[in-house]
């Protein structure tokens with residue numbers, strides 16, 4: 001398993017994703033503030049991974065706390081949550097993880113836990129967030145593998161791999177699970193300007209795994225599909241609105257529109273922690289705009305003339321009508337997503353914002369198992 005993030009000698013250690021693939025170096029975080037900086041500066045990125053990092057960052061800050069009473073510990077806890085919550089706005093997994101940690105902390109306070117007990121409780125919850133994310137990726141990978149043909153060519157965008165999650169990956173989890181199931185899978189990795197997550201990170205992960213990988217620049221997607229080289233698109237997500245609109249890395253929308261034109265099924269693979277039922281549709285998803293320098297420069301080299309204006313939105317929103325299915329750990333959600341997303345969220349054990357919303361539904365839709373068409377490769381649990 002790729003070493004995305006872990007504990008070592010009481011510190012949170014992350015592989016520095018800005019340096020891959022040319023250098024494999026690790027960043028050590030000693031405080032919650034260090035973890036927040038690592039998220040903001042893209043040492044660690046990818047929606048589920050930054051959720052895991054936030055949970056570990058809160059735990060790290062409490063571990064090193066010298067607070068003598070629970071009130072002081074609570075002040076430090078909530079301050080760290082605020083710090084981590086201000087790092088990146090789009091990926092809902094970050095806020096999901098922080099809310100989960102807050103819920104557990106508040107319950108432990110109400111139960112009268114001591115400072116040491118509170119630290120242990122938060123530590124254990126952070127470990128659960130991490131472990132569950134890996135397990136969820138494996139589970140969604142198994143569901144998603146069914147939509148890949150036995151001999152399939154998959155286009156993905158950005159990096160939704162082990163590096164972007166607690167481990168194993170969401171979109172790449174689907175690829176890995178299909179390979180584990182004995183399918184032959186070849187992947188086209190879209191370069192993903194400007195941070196090059198596809199060219200640098202997805203290609204690095206897949207080549208390490210011995211999976212056939214072809215890197216294309218973002219402008220080649222149309223020609224690739226026109227030439228009949230893609231059977232299915234699988235991408236990750238940063239936030240999925242209640243109606244199935246999907247925010248993901250900038251360029252995803254273009255891929256989805258081209259997939260529709262060329263009748264290539266477009267799938268989104270994401271754990272339930274990426275679903276935000278409190279946001280009705282994509283227009284309510286905050287889109288992060290990042291520094292102009294990401295566009296103007298590449299590896300220190302200036303690409304654009306001084307004076308040119310720059311627009312650098314980090315994400316776009318793909319309308320639900322372009323999405324064939326949303327692959328989660330509980331099964332594949334199909335349109336109408338308003339119903340199927342509520343259904344998967346209601347599968348969650350209590351405590352999440354999403355499941356609370358789903359449970360409030362008077363008549364939650366049922367999960368329905370049915371077989372997929374043979375052309376999509378066999379059985380999948382449908383929602």
Ligand code: MRU
Pocket residue numbers: 045046047048091157158159160161164165169170171197235236237238248249250314
């Ligand atoms: O800016 P990034 O690299 O954090 O954006 C990441 C993506 O858009 C991923 O596709 C998404 O988080 C899914 S990761 C499983």
